[in-house]
Amino acid sequence: MAEKQSRRDRAAPFRRKAATRSSPRPAIVLDVLDGHLGYFARRLQIWVFQDFIRTLERIDISPAQYSVLVVIGANRGLSQAELAATLGIERARLVRLLHRLEERGLVQRLRSSADGRRHALQLTPPGRSALARAKILAARHEGRLIEKLGAERHALLLDALR
């Protein structure tokens, strides 16, 4: 309550500087956030996803849909539970995700005769060609990341995260 008087000689000079300096941002300090891996992981994830989304929106494939198509494509016949566990997606969410991909004719759910509870997942022919197109765009996106991060840092991050 006692600080009410001193507040305005803080924000105002920052904004005046912003107009005359090369950096448009005021000098805001992150404090302890600068030591938190989670903070930077989130920022990186958002930054990368934004480029990915923009790159694949022309074929209407989201990051989650892409990961689902890739894993089904490389592991034909796997179950929804296995797919969910592999990608760290909730089983319940995967249901709707697959529903839409099935409606679009990209994925098939086949009853497993060995275990009546399971669905064996596989791509349809259109699903395979959609995935092929998606992979090309995704590779272009990854190339852009390499450009912006530098090849060494990109490789270093990928290696450290794996």
Place this chain on the structure above:
Amino acid sequence: MAEKQSRRDRAAPFRRKAATRSSPRPAIVLDVLDGHLGYFARRLQIWVFQDFIRTLERIDISPAQYSVLVVIGANRGLSQAELAATLGIERARLVRLLHRLEERGLVQRLRSSADGRRHALQLTPPGRSALARAKILAARHEGRLIEKLGAERHALLLDALR
């Protein structure tokens, strides 16, 4: 449709192996996902946030709330627009976020007399002590990350991401 007959000799052996092997997971391959930085950034972010959330849930502070409190605490008087830009949060979302923190008596929004449109943000005394407690817990969380990742990899990641 022609693949219906061959699907079961794919998933079934995986599951049988899972019971006898040391690894409980079937050998599912990630394919091109293994080369995508975004995929690993997302997995890292989820993994880190889960530990962070569990660590700070006892004081009912979410990751987003924590980052807001930290930045306000270190930049008293900044505006909502500045805060939103700094953290990469939507201005619209920040409104509700601050609303809750204000209701809990942790944050104050003061009208800037220099610019009637802006709110000068600052922590209340309870807000400052809540932040102090949160920082202690957050440091404990970060220590756990360092334990699990190894100090070198943690430092390397932090450095590469900054």
Place this chain on the structure above:
DNA sequence: TATTGTTATACTCTATAACTATA
């Protein structure tokens, strides 16, 4: 009993658009 897929619910987050009051 346990597991697979499913439905339902609630809450958070993201992305917009539009409104108000101030500048």
Place this chain on the structure above:
DNA sequence: TATAGTTATAGAGTATAACAATA
């Protein structure tokens, strides 16, 4: 006219719980 804060809305993601069919 532009900006700061706000409200509203729609969609995605997350976290649960409960259910039917099957094991």
